[in-house]
Amino acid sequence: MDVTFSGEPTRIVAIEDATQIGQARRVAQLAAGGAGFDATDAGRVALVTTELATNVLKHARSGEIHISVVQGDGAYGVEVTAVDRGPGFNLADCLPDGFSTGGTRGEGLGAVRRQSDVMDMYADHRGSVVMARLYPKGFARADIRFAATQQLMQDETVCGDGWGVALDKDKVSILLVDGLGHGMSAHEAANAALATFREAPLEEPVNLMGALNTGMTGTRGGAVAVAQYLRESGVLRYAGIGNIAGGLLTIDGSRGLASHPGIVGVQARRAQSFDFPHSQGKLLLMYSDGLQSRWNHKEYPGLPNRHPGVVTALLYRDFNRGRDDTTILAMTLGTGL
The missing domain is CATH 3.30.565.10 (Histidine kinase-like ATPase, C-terminal domain)
Structure with missing residues:
Protein backbone atom coordinates (compact mmCIF):
# COMPACT_ATOMS: atom_id res chain seq x y z
CA MET A 1 0.00 0.00 0.00
CA TYR A 135 -17.04 2.63 1.89
CA PRO A 136 -18.43 1.92 -1.59
CA LYS A 137 -20.01 -1.53 -1.93
CA GLY A 138 -17.84 -3.96 -3.83
CA PHE A 139 -14.68 -2.28 -2.55
CA ALA A 140 -12.18 -4.73 -1.05
CA ARG A 141 -12.20 -2.76 2.16
CA ALA A 142 -9.25 -2.17 4.41
CA ASP A 143 -10.05 0.52 6.92
CA ILE A 144 -7.04 2.54 8.05
CA ARG A 145 -7.24 2.94 11.82
CA PHE A 146 -6.47 6.62 11.60
CA ALA A 147 -8.72 9.58 12.32
CA ALA A 148 -8.61 13.37 12.37
CA THR A 149 -11.00 15.88 13.87
CA GLN A 150 -10.25 19.43 12.76
CA GLN A 151 -12.14 22.67 13.21
CA LEU A 152 -11.19 26.24 12.37
CA MET A 153 -11.47 29.06 14.87
CA GLN A 154 -14.91 30.58 15.14
CA ASP A 155 -15.52 33.44 12.68
CA GLU A 156 -12.52 32.44 10.53
CA THR A 157 -12.99 31.27 6.94
CA VAL A 158 -9.84 29.11 6.70
CA CYS A 159 -7.98 26.82 9.08
CA GLY A 160 -4.42 27.56 10.18
CA ASP A 161 -3.72 23.92 11.02
CA GLY A 162 -2.84 21.18 8.56
CA TRP A 163 -2.10 17.47 8.60
CA GLY A 164 -0.87 14.76 6.26
CA VAL A 165 -0.36 11.00 6.36
CA ALA A 166 1.72 8.71 4.15
CA LEU A 167 1.91 4.91 4.26
CA ASP A 168 3.92 2.28 2.44
CA LYS A 169 4.91 -1.31 3.21
CA ASP A 170 7.74 -0.21 5.52
CA LYS A 171 6.51 2.79 7.45
CA VAL A 172 3.77 5.27 8.34
CA SER A 173 4.52 9.00 8.44
CA ILE A 174 2.25 11.62 10.04
CA LEU A 175 2.61 15.40 9.92
CA LEU A 176 0.77 17.95 12.06
CA VAL A 177 1.37 21.67 11.57
CA ASP A 178 -0.13 24.62 13.45
CA GLY A 179 0.49 27.88 11.58
CA LEU A 180 1.37 30.71 13.95
CA GLY A 181 -1.82 32.45 15.05
CA HIS A 182 -4.89 31.89 12.90
CA GLY A 183 -6.53 33.15 9.74
CA MET A 184 -5.10 33.41 6.22
CA SER A 185 -1.44 33.86 7.18
CA ALA A 186 -1.51 30.78 9.40
CA HIS A 187 -3.32 28.89 6.63
CA GLU A 188 -0.61 29.81 4.13
CA ALA A 189 2.10 28.60 6.51
CA ALA A 190 0.31 25.28 7.01
CA ASN A 191 -0.16 24.86 3.26
CA ALA A 192 3.57 25.44 2.70
CA ALA A 193 4.32 22.65 5.17
CA LEU A 194 1.87 20.28 3.50
CA ALA A 195 3.34 20.98 0.06
CA THR A 196 6.80 20.12 1.38
CA PHE A 197 5.54 16.99 3.11
CA ARG A 198 3.93 15.70 -0.08
CA GLU A 199 7.26 15.90 -1.92
CA ALA A 200 8.99 13.36 0.38
CA PRO A 201 6.61 12.30 3.15
CA LEU A 202 8.57 9.21 4.19
CA GLU A 203 11.92 10.96 4.57
CA GLU A 204 13.64 10.45 7.94
CA PRO A 205 12.07 12.86 10.52
CA VAL A 206 15.10 15.10 11.16
CA ASN A 207 15.72 15.56 7.43
CA LEU A 208 12.01 16.10 6.82
CA MET A 209 11.89 18.76 9.53
CA GLY A 210 14.83 20.51 7.83
CA ALA A 211 12.95 20.50 4.54
CA LEU A 212 9.83 21.80 6.27
CA ASN A 213 11.82 24.65 7.80
CA THR A 214 13.04 25.63 4.33
CA GLY A 215 9.60 25.19 2.77
CA MET A 216 7.93 27.39 5.39
CA THR A 217 10.52 30.19 5.12
CA GLY A 218 8.80 33.37 3.97
CA THR A 219 5.56 32.47 5.81
CA ARG A 220 4.76 33.33 9.38
CA GLY A 221 5.91 29.80 10.33
CA GLY A 222 4.42 27.51 12.90
CA ALA A 223 4.67 24.51 15.18
CA VAL A 224 5.35 21.19 13.45
CA ALA A 225 5.59 17.56 14.55
CA VAL A 226 6.45 14.45 12.53
CA ALA A 227 5.76 10.92 13.76
CA GLN A 228 6.98 7.87 11.84
CA TYR A 229 6.12 4.29 12.68
CA LEU A 230 8.56 1.62 11.43
CA ARG A 231 6.53 -1.48 10.75
CA GLU A 232 9.22 -4.15 11.01
CA SER A 233 10.78 -2.97 14.28
CA GLY A 234 7.65 -1.54 15.91
CA VAL A 235 9.54 1.69 16.71
CA LEU A 236 7.88 5.10 16.66
CA ARG A 237 10.26 7.92 15.73
CA TYR A 238 9.13 11.43 16.68
CA ALA A 239 10.45 14.95 16.09
CA GLY A 240 8.66 18.17 17.03
CA ILE A 241 9.28 21.91 17.23
CA GLY A 242 6.70 24.15 18.87
CA ASN A 243 3.56 23.46 20.83
CA ILE A 244 2.23 20.32 19.16
CA ALA A 245 1.37 17.84 21.93
CA GLY A 246 1.45 14.09 21.57
CA GLY A 247 1.45 10.80 23.40
CA LEU A 248 1.39 7.01 23.13
CA LEU A 249 -1.59 5.56 24.98
CA THR A 250 -2.45 2.11 26.26
CA ILE A 251 -4.96 0.86 28.80
CA ASP A 252 -2.19 0.80 31.38
CA GLY A 253 -0.68 4.22 30.87
CA SER A 254 0.69 6.87 28.54
CA ARG A 255 4.03 8.21 27.33
CA GLY A 256 4.43 11.82 26.28
CA LEU A 257 6.13 12.84 23.03
CA ALA A 258 8.50 15.77 23.49
CA SER A 259 8.84 18.80 21.21
CA HIS A 260 11.54 21.49 21.35
CA PRO A 261 10.85 25.25 21.46
CA GLY A 262 10.95 27.22 18.23
CA ILE A 263 9.00 28.27 15.14
CA VAL A 264 9.55 26.24 11.99
CA GLY A 265 10.26 28.53 9.04
CA VAL A 266 11.29 31.45 11.26
CA GLN A 267 13.59 30.55 14.15
CA ALA A 268 13.89 26.79 14.43
CA ARG A 269 17.03 24.98 15.49
CA ARG A 270 17.92 21.61 14.01
CA ALA A 271 15.33 19.08 15.07
CA GLN A 272 16.09 16.03 17.18
CA SER A 273 14.20 12.77 16.89
CA PHE A 274 13.33 10.37 19.69
CA ASP A 275 12.69 6.64 19.34
CA PHE A 276 9.94 4.84 21.20
CA PRO A 277 10.34 1.05 20.88
CA HIS A 278 7.54 -1.50 21.33
CA SER A 279 4.91 0.90 19.95
CA GLN A 280 2.90 -1.71 18.06
CA GLY A 281 -0.72 -1.77 19.18
CA LYS A 282 -0.48 1.55 21.01
CA LEU A 283 -2.64 4.58 20.23
CA LEU A 284 -0.66 7.51 18.81
CA LEU A 285 -2.26 10.85 19.63
CA MET A 286 -1.16 14.26 18.32
CA TYR A 287 -2.97 17.59 18.68
CA SER A 288 -2.55 21.32 18.23
CA ASP A 289 -2.94 23.80 21.07
CA GLY A 290 -6.60 24.37 20.28
CA LEU A 291 -7.10 21.33 22.52
CA GLN A 292 -6.52 21.54 26.26
CA SER A 293 -3.47 19.54 27.28
CA ARG A 294 -4.53 18.79 30.85
CA TRP A 295 -6.68 15.73 30.51
CA ASN A 296 -6.20 12.18 31.74
CA HIS A 297 -7.18 9.23 29.57
CA LYS A 298 -7.56 7.10 32.72
CA GLU A 299 -10.75 9.07 33.38
CA TYR A 300 -12.09 7.37 30.22
CA PRO A 301 -11.65 3.63 30.91
CA GLY A 302 -10.99 1.62 27.76
CA LEU A 303 -10.70 4.65 25.48
CA PRO A 304 -7.25 3.75 24.00
CA ASN A 305 -8.81 0.54 22.62
CA ARG A 306 -11.57 2.35 20.77
CA HIS A 307 -11.36 3.26 17.08
CA PRO A 308 -9.35 6.48 16.57
CA GLY A 309 -12.45 8.11 15.06
CA VAL A 310 -14.20 7.77 18.41
CA VAL A 311 -11.18 9.08 20.31
CA THR A 312 -10.72 12.30 18.32
CA ALA A 313 -14.42 13.20 18.43
CA LEU A 314 -14.64 12.58 22.18
CA LEU A 315 -11.56 14.69 22.95
CA TYR A 316 -12.90 17.49 20.77
CA ARG A 317 -16.20 17.36 22.66
CA ASP A 318 -14.65 17.54 26.12
CA PHE A 319 -11.43 19.53 25.71
CA ASN A 320 -11.76 21.89 22.74
CA ARG A 321 -10.71 25.37 23.91
CA GLY A 322 -13.06 27.06 21.44
CA ARG A 323 -10.70 29.98 20.79
CA ASP A 324 -8.24 28.64 18.22
CA ASP A 325 -7.95 26.26 15.29
CA THR A 326 -8.05 22.71 16.62
CA THR A 327 -6.70 19.51 15.11
CA ILE A 328 -6.61 16.09 16.78
CA LEU A 329 -4.98 13.08 15.08
CA ALA A 330 -5.08 9.48 16.30
CA MET A 331 -3.78 6.21 14.88
CA THR A 332 -3.61 2.69 16.25
CA LEU A 333 -0.08 1.63 15.31
CA GLY A 334 0.72 -1.59 13.53
CA THR A 335 -2.77 -3.05 13.29
CA GLY A 336 -3.12 -4.14 9.68
CA LEU A 337 -2.62 -0.72 8.14
Whole structure:
Protein backbone atom coordinates (compact mmCIF):
# COMPACT_ATOMS: atom_id res chain seq x y z
CA MET A 1 0.00 0.00 0.00
CA ASP A 2 1.39 3.38 -1.02
CA VAL A 3 -0.96 6.13 0.11
CA THR A 4 -0.45 9.82 0.83
CA PHE A 5 -3.36 11.97 1.91
CA SER A 6 -4.31 15.08 3.88
CA GLY A 7 -7.59 16.40 5.14
CA GLU A 8 -9.97 19.29 5.46
CA PRO A 9 -11.88 20.65 8.48
CA THR A 10 -14.55 18.35 9.83
CA ARG A 11 -18.09 19.31 8.85
CA ILE A 12 -20.03 19.75 12.11
CA VAL A 13 -23.81 20.11 12.16
CA ALA A 14 -25.55 21.01 15.42
CA ILE A 15 -28.57 18.84 16.23
CA GLU A 16 -30.98 20.83 18.39
CA ASP A 17 -34.28 20.42 16.52
CA ALA A 18 -35.78 18.14 13.88
CA THR A 19 -35.00 20.46 10.96
CA GLN A 20 -31.28 19.97 11.54
CA ILE A 21 -31.56 16.22 10.93
CA GLY A 22 -32.25 17.00 7.29
CA GLN A 23 -29.34 19.44 7.20
CA ALA A 24 -26.97 16.77 8.54
CA ARG A 25 -28.24 14.31 5.93
CA ARG A 26 -27.65 16.80 3.10
CA VAL A 27 -24.11 17.59 4.29
CA ALA A 28 -23.33 13.86 4.51
CA GLN A 29 -24.66 13.24 1.01
CA LEU A 30 -22.48 16.04 -0.35
CA ALA A 31 -19.48 14.42 1.34
CA ALA A 32 -20.45 11.07 -0.22
CA GLY A 33 -20.64 12.67 -3.64
CA GLY A 34 -17.23 14.20 -3.14
CA ALA A 35 -15.87 10.77 -2.17
CA GLY A 36 -17.15 9.28 -5.43
CA PHE A 37 -20.09 7.29 -4.01
CA ASP A 38 -22.84 6.30 -6.42
CA ALA A 39 -26.51 6.94 -5.63
CA THR A 40 -26.97 3.64 -3.79
CA ASP A 41 -23.96 4.10 -1.54
CA ALA A 42 -24.82 7.75 -0.95
CA GLY A 43 -28.25 6.51 0.16
CA ARG A 44 -26.56 4.32 2.78
CA VAL A 45 -24.69 7.37 4.07
CA ALA A 46 -27.95 9.33 4.22
CA LEU A 47 -29.70 6.55 6.16
CA VAL A 48 -26.89 6.22 8.70
CA THR A 49 -26.74 9.99 9.20
CA THR A 50 -30.49 10.23 9.68
CA GLU A 51 -30.51 7.42 12.24
CA LEU A 52 -27.61 8.87 14.22
CA ALA A 53 -29.01 12.40 14.21
CA THR A 54 -32.46 11.14 15.20
CA ASN A 55 -30.97 9.20 18.11
CA VAL A 56 -29.13 12.31 19.32
CA LEU A 57 -32.33 14.36 19.32
CA LYS A 58 -34.48 11.68 20.93
CA HIS A 59 -32.12 10.45 23.62
CA ALA A 60 -29.81 13.37 24.38
CA ARG A 61 -32.05 16.27 23.20
CA SER A 62 -29.08 17.96 21.50
CA GLY A 63 -25.63 17.23 20.16
CA GLU A 64 -23.64 17.27 16.94
CA ILE A 65 -23.04 15.22 13.83
CA HIS A 66 -19.43 15.22 12.62
CA ILE A 67 -18.92 14.35 8.95
CA SER A 68 -15.67 13.82 7.07
CA VAL A 69 -14.24 12.05 4.04
CA VAL A 70 -11.69 9.41 5.07
CA GLN A 71 -9.01 7.57 3.14
CA GLY A 72 -9.16 3.79 3.01
CA ASP A 73 -6.77 1.39 1.33
CA GLY A 74 -7.81 1.93 -2.28
CA ALA A 75 -10.94 4.04 -1.90
CA TYR A 76 -12.39 7.00 -0.05
CA GLY A 77 -15.02 6.53 2.63
CA VAL A 78 -17.35 8.74 4.65
CA GLU A 79 -17.22 8.95 8.42
CA VAL A 80 -20.36 10.04 10.30
CA THR A 81 -20.10 10.52 14.08
CA ALA A 82 -22.83 11.41 16.56
CA VAL A 83 -21.55 13.36 19.58
CA ASP A 84 -23.68 14.29 22.57
CA ARG A 85 -23.66 15.07 26.29
CA GLY A 86 -26.71 12.98 27.12
CA PRO A 87 -27.10 10.27 29.76
CA GLY A 88 -25.04 7.68 27.86
CA PHE A 89 -26.11 4.06 27.42
CA ASN A 90 -25.03 0.46 27.84
CA LEU A 91 -23.31 -0.50 24.60
CA ALA A 92 -24.23 -4.19 24.68
CA ASP A 93 -27.90 -3.40 25.24
CA CYS A 94 -28.29 -0.73 22.58
CA LEU A 95 -27.02 -2.57 19.50
CA PRO A 96 -29.67 -5.31 19.28
CA ASP A 97 -32.82 -4.21 17.47
CA GLY A 98 -35.75 -3.68 19.77
CA PHE A 99 -33.90 -2.04 22.67
CA SER A 100 -34.73 1.60 23.26
CA THR A 101 -34.33 4.16 26.04
CA GLY A 102 -36.65 6.65 24.37
CA GLY A 103 -39.92 4.81 23.84
CA THR A 104 -39.20 4.12 20.15
CA ARG A 105 -38.89 0.82 18.24
CA GLY A 106 -35.18 0.71 18.99
CA GLU A 107 -33.94 -0.02 15.47
CA GLY A 108 -31.56 2.93 15.06
CA LEU A 109 -28.14 1.60 16.09
CA GLY A 110 -28.90 -1.83 14.66
CA ALA A 111 -29.61 -0.22 11.29
CA VAL A 112 -26.43 1.85 11.55
CA ARG A 113 -24.39 -1.29 12.24
CA ARG A 114 -25.89 -3.15 9.26
CA GLN A 115 -25.24 -0.31 6.81
CA SER A 116 -21.73 0.57 8.03
CA ASP A 117 -18.42 -1.07 7.24
CA VAL A 118 -16.89 0.08 10.53
CA MET A 119 -18.75 1.07 13.68
CA ASP A 120 -17.55 1.88 17.18
CA MET A 121 -18.70 3.93 20.14
CA TYR A 122 -17.99 5.14 23.65
CA ALA A 123 -20.52 6.12 26.29
CA ASP A 124 -20.45 7.10 29.95
CA HIS A 125 -22.11 9.65 32.27
CA ARG A 126 -20.64 12.51 30.19
CA GLY A 127 -22.46 11.46 27.02
CA SER A 128 -21.84 9.28 24.01
CA VAL A 129 -19.89 9.15 20.76
CA VAL A 130 -21.08 6.81 17.99
CA MET A 131 -18.93 6.56 14.85
CA ALA A 132 -19.76 4.88 11.54
CA ARG A 133 -17.57 4.56 8.44
CA LEU A 134 -18.93 3.59 5.05
CA TYR A 135 -17.04 2.63 1.89
CA PRO A 136 -18.43 1.92 -1.59
CA LYS A 137 -20.01 -1.53 -1.93
CA GLY A 138 -17.84 -3.96 -3.83
CA PHE A 139 -14.68 -2.28 -2.55
CA ALA A 140 -12.18 -4.73 -1.05
CA ARG A 141 -12.20 -2.76 2.16
CA ALA A 142 -9.25 -2.17 4.41
CA ASP A 143 -10.05 0.52 6.92
CA ILE A 144 -7.04 2.54 8.05
CA ARG A 145 -7.24 2.94 11.82
CA PHE A 146 -6.47 6.62 11.60
CA ALA A 147 -8.72 9.58 12.32
CA ALA A 148 -8.61 13.37 12.37
CA THR A 149 -11.00 15.88 13.87
CA GLN A 150 -10.25 19.43 12.76
CA GLN A 151 -12.14 22.67 13.21
CA LEU A 152 -11.19 26.24 12.37
CA MET A 153 -11.47 29.06 14.87
CA GLN A 154 -14.91 30.58 15.14
CA ASP A 155 -15.52 33.44 12.68
CA GLU A 156 -12.52 32.44 10.53
CA THR A 157 -12.99 31.27 6.94
CA VAL A 158 -9.84 29.11 6.70
CA CYS A 159 -7.98 26.82 9.08
CA GLY A 160 -4.42 27.56 10.18
CA ASP A 161 -3.72 23.92 11.02
CA GLY A 162 -2.84 21.18 8.56
CA TRP A 163 -2.10 17.47 8.60
CA GLY A 164 -0.87 14.76 6.26
CA VAL A 165 -0.36 11.00 6.36
CA ALA A 166 1.72 8.71 4.15
CA LEU A 167 1.91 4.91 4.26
CA ASP A 168 3.92 2.28 2.44
CA LYS A 169 4.91 -1.31 3.21
CA ASP A 170 7.74 -0.21 5.52
CA LYS A 171 6.51 2.79 7.45
CA VAL A 172 3.77 5.27 8.34
CA SER A 173 4.52 9.00 8.44
CA ILE A 174 2.25 11.62 10.04
CA LEU A 175 2.61 15.40 9.92
CA LEU A 176 0.77 17.95 12.06
CA VAL A 177 1.37 21.67 11.57
CA ASP A 178 -0.13 24.62 13.45
CA GLY A 179 0.49 27.88 11.58
CA LEU A 180 1.37 30.71 13.95
CA GLY A 181 -1.82 32.45 15.05
CA HIS A 182 -4.89 31.89 12.90
CA GLY A 183 -6.53 33.15 9.74
CA MET A 184 -5.10 33.41 6.22
CA SER A 185 -1.44 33.86 7.18
CA ALA A 186 -1.51 30.78 9.40
CA HIS A 187 -3.32 28.89 6.63
CA GLU A 188 -0.61 29.81 4.13
CA ALA A 189 2.10 28.60 6.51
CA ALA A 190 0.31 25.28 7.01
CA ASN A 191 -0.16 24.86 3.26
CA ALA A 192 3.57 25.44 2.70
CA ALA A 193 4.32 22.65 5.17
CA LEU A 194 1.87 20.28 3.50
CA ALA A 195 3.34 20.98 0.06
CA THR A 196 6.80 20.12 1.38
CA PHE A 197 5.54 16.99 3.11
CA ARG A 198 3.93 15.70 -0.08
CA GLU A 199 7.26 15.90 -1.92
CA ALA A 200 8.99 13.36 0.38
CA PRO A 201 6.61 12.30 3.15
CA LEU A 202 8.57 9.21 4.19
CA GLU A 203 11.92 10.96 4.57
CA GLU A 204 13.64 10.45 7.94
CA PRO A 205 12.07 12.86 10.52
CA VAL A 206 15.10 15.10 11.16
CA ASN A 207 15.72 15.56 7.43
CA LEU A 208 12.01 16.10 6.82
CA MET A 209 11.89 18.76 9.53
CA GLY A 210 14.83 20.51 7.83
CA ALA A 211 12.95 20.50 4.54
CA LEU A 212 9.83 21.80 6.27
CA ASN A 213 11.82 24.65 7.80
CA THR A 214 13.04 25.63 4.33
CA GLY A 215 9.60 25.19 2.77
CA MET A 216 7.93 27.39 5.39
CA THR A 217 10.52 30.19 5.12
CA GLY A 218 8.80 33.37 3.97
CA THR A 219 5.56 32.47 5.81
CA ARG A 220 4.76 33.33 9.38
CA GLY A 221 5.91 29.80 10.33
CA GLY A 222 4.42 27.51 12.90
CA ALA A 223 4.67 24.51 15.18
CA VAL A 224 5.35 21.19 13.45
CA ALA A 225 5.59 17.56 14.55
CA VAL A 226 6.45 14.45 12.53
CA ALA A 227 5.76 10.92 13.76
CA GLN A 228 6.98 7.87 11.84
CA TYR A 229 6.12 4.29 12.68
CA LEU A 230 8.56 1.62 11.43
CA ARG A 231 6.53 -1.48 10.75
CA GLU A 232 9.22 -4.15 11.01
CA SER A 233 10.78 -2.97 14.28
CA GLY A 234 7.65 -1.54 15.91
CA VAL A 235 9.54 1.69 16.71
CA LEU A 236 7.88 5.10 16.66
CA ARG A 237 10.26 7.92 15.73
CA TYR A 238 9.13 11.43 16.68
CA ALA A 239 10.45 14.95 16.09
CA GLY A 240 8.66 18.17 17.03
CA ILE A 241 9.28 21.91 17.23
CA GLY A 242 6.70 24.15 18.87
CA ASN A 243 3.56 23.46 20.83
CA ILE A 244 2.23 20.32 19.16
CA ALA A 245 1.37 17.84 21.93
CA GLY A 246 1.45 14.09 21.57
CA GLY A 247 1.45 10.80 23.40
CA LEU A 248 1.39 7.01 23.13
CA LEU A 249 -1.59 5.56 24.98
CA THR A 250 -2.45 2.11 26.26
CA ILE A 251 -4.96 0.86 28.80
CA ASP A 252 -2.19 0.80 31.38
CA GLY A 253 -0.68 4.22 30.87
CA SER A 254 0.69 6.87 28.54
CA ARG A 255 4.03 8.21 27.33
CA GLY A 256 4.43 11.82 26.28
CA LEU A 257 6.13 12.84 23.03
CA ALA A 258 8.50 15.77 23.49
CA SER A 259 8.84 18.80 21.21
CA HIS A 260 11.54 21.49 21.35
CA PRO A 261 10.85 25.25 21.46
CA GLY A 262 10.95 27.22 18.23
CA ILE A 263 9.00 28.27 15.14
CA VAL A 264 9.55 26.24 11.99
CA GLY A 265 10.26 28.53 9.04
CA VAL A 266 11.29 31.45 11.26
CA GLN A 267 13.59 30.55 14.15
CA ALA A 268 13.89 26.79 14.43
CA ARG A 269 17.03 24.98 15.49
CA ARG A 270 17.92 21.61 14.01
CA ALA A 271 15.33 19.08 15.07
CA GLN A 272 16.09 16.03 17.18
CA SER A 273 14.20 12.77 16.89
CA PHE A 274 13.33 10.37 19.69
CA ASP A 275 12.69 6.64 19.34
CA PHE A 276 9.94 4.84 21.20
CA PRO A 277 10.34 1.05 20.88
CA HIS A 278 7.54 -1.50 21.33
CA SER A 279 4.91 0.90 19.95
CA GLN A 280 2.90 -1.71 18.06
CA GLY A 281 -0.72 -1.77 19.18
CA LYS A 282 -0.48 1.55 21.01
CA LEU A 283 -2.64 4.58 20.23
CA LEU A 284 -0.66 7.51 18.81
CA LEU A 285 -2.26 10.85 19.63
CA MET A 286 -1.16 14.26 18.32
CA TYR A 287 -2.97 17.59 18.68
CA SER A 288 -2.55 21.32 18.23
CA ASP A 289 -2.94 23.80 21.07
CA GLY A 290 -6.60 24.37 20.28
CA LEU A 291 -7.10 21.33 22.52
CA GLN A 292 -6.52 21.54 26.26
CA SER A 293 -3.47 19.54 27.28
CA ARG A 294 -4.53 18.79 30.85
CA TRP A 295 -6.68 15.73 30.51
CA ASN A 296 -6.20 12.18 31.74
CA HIS A 297 -7.18 9.23 29.57
CA LYS A 298 -7.56 7.10 32.72
CA GLU A 299 -10.75 9.07 33.38
CA TYR A 300 -12.09 7.37 30.22
CA PRO A 301 -11.65 3.63 30.91
CA GLY A 302 -10.99 1.62 27.76
CA LEU A 303 -10.70 4.65 25.48
CA PRO A 304 -7.25 3.75 24.00
CA ASN A 305 -8.81 0.54 22.62
CA ARG A 306 -11.57 2.35 20.77
CA HIS A 307 -11.36 3.26 17.08
CA PRO A 308 -9.35 6.48 16.57
CA GLY A 309 -12.45 8.11 15.06
CA VAL A 310 -14.20 7.77 18.41
CA VAL A 311 -11.18 9.08 20.31
CA THR A 312 -10.72 12.30 18.32
CA ALA A 313 -14.42 13.20 18.43
CA LEU A 314 -14.64 12.58 22.18
CA LEU A 315 -11.56 14.69 22.95
CA TYR A 316 -12.90 17.49 20.77
CA ARG A 317 -16.20 17.36 22.66
CA ASP A 318 -14.65 17.54 26.12
CA PHE A 319 -11.43 19.53 25.71
CA ASN A 320 -11.76 21.89 22.74
CA ARG A 321 -10.71 25.37 23.91
CA GLY A 322 -13.06 27.06 21.44
CA ARG A 323 -10.70 29.98 20.79
CA ASP A 324 -8.24 28.64 18.22
CA ASP A 325 -7.95 26.26 15.29
CA THR A 326 -8.05 22.71 16.62
CA THR A 327 -6.70 19.51 15.11
CA ILE A 328 -6.61 16.09 16.78
CA LEU A 329 -4.98 13.08 15.08
CA ALA A 330 -5.08 9.48 16.30
CA MET A 331 -3.78 6.21 14.88
CA THR A 332 -3.61 2.69 16.25
CA LEU A 333 -0.08 1.63 15.31
CA GLY A 334 0.72 -1.59 13.53
CA THR A 335 -2.77 -3.05 13.29
CA GLY A 336 -3.12 -4.14 9.68
CA LEU A 337 -2.62 -0.72 8.14
